């Protein structure tokens with residue numbers, strides 16, 4: 001089973017993204033380690049977090065008119081749709097399919113972070129060194145954490 005662990009290779013040197021990515025890695029690891037009975041709920045937690053994670057990046061790209069926004073936003077949309085299909089599978093007891101999806105998501109996440117997200121982080125660091133928006137910048141306490 002493919003897994004993803006937090007490491008320096010995933011760091012983008014942009015704390016608002018790095019914090020969310022670290023939380024994603026932790027939630028995905030929890031889902032992958034969950035027994036079948038807990039998998040639907042653990043997978044739902046990954047989805048809830050991902051809605052916030054992708055939504056925040058999409059919002060930054062739109063607000064800052066990031067040139068490569070369309071492909072990145074589309075990739076978020078496709079992946080989230082697949083994850084929601086996974087939740088439907090989990091709720092009908094098809095756990096092996098969800099576990100395979102989790103492994104694919106781990107591989108996808110590392111690649112996405114090191115390519116599209118790295119480009120976005122570079123853009124945000126250079127264009128908005130104080131944070132993406134002054135009212136939502138670093139230190140505001142805002143975090144993309146999953147709701148209970």
Ligand SMILES: [Fe+2]
Nearest residue numbers: 021053057117
């Ligand atoms: Fe991301």
Ligand SMILES: [Fe+2]
Nearest residue numbers: 057112116117
């Ligand atoms: Fe992204």
